[in-house]
Amino acid sequence: MHDLLTFLTSITDSLPYLFSGLWITVVLVIGAMGLGLLIGIPFSVIRVYGHPFARRCVALYVWFFRGVPVLVLFYLFYFGLLSWLDQMPALDFLPLGDAFFAAILVLGMTTGAYQTQIFKGAILSLPQGQLKAARSLGMSDISAITAIILPQALRFSIPAWSNEYSIVLKDSALAYVIGVAELMSRTRSVAAITHKPLPFTLFAGLIFFILTWAGVKGLKRLERKVRIQGYTQ
Secondary structure, three states, X not given: OHHHHHHHHHHHHHHHHHHHHHHHHHHHHHHHHHHXXXXXXXXXXXXXXXXXXXXXXXXXXXXXXXXXOHHHHHHHHHHHHHHHHOOOHHHOOOOOOOHHHHHHHHHHHHHHHHHHHHHHHHHHHOOXXXXXXXXXXXXXXXXXXXXXXXXXXXXXXXXXXXXXXXXXXXXXHHHHHHOOOOHHHHHHHHHHXXXXXXXXHHHHHHHHHHHHHHHHHHHHHHHHHHOOOOOOO
């Protein structure tokens, strides 16, 4: 009973510190998913409709970021590429030496590669005659893609996108290796101070589980809301 009370007291005392890390984790995931979305949509269009050279360049990008572990990318970017670019006076306006910026960049570019494949698959699943029909009505390819193809593809991508959200959320726990004080980093610090690694790790795991459940639940509601009644792929 005494041990339980001691643990609960430790948790209560540590909550403000841990919740500050939770907020950093949430912002990190939102920023990474947003950057991945900005990358994935145009790159998926290039993969399907682009010039052969552009398609090969995007394929190389996807191959690299899907093939290299996120942990390795953190080291390569933060201690390598971004550290080198940070020494250039012309790029002083960018926070290249900031660990949080590096974490969003790495996670965003990584999920951007996966989202490219998600949106590409959704585009290819649509009836291919839609683009030809739009052309016959006098629409340009860009107008047809943005007004007809992408709205449908984005709707069909939501289930896979929710899976990607849960993956990015879990990958964000690796950002501690470059000094980002997110939830897992702060959990490790508290566990080291209190000498209770297991309970605090379980507590952090519960928080990640709740975030995953809430995000996936919200995206399922969005999927139902934007579903076109009577329309199937």
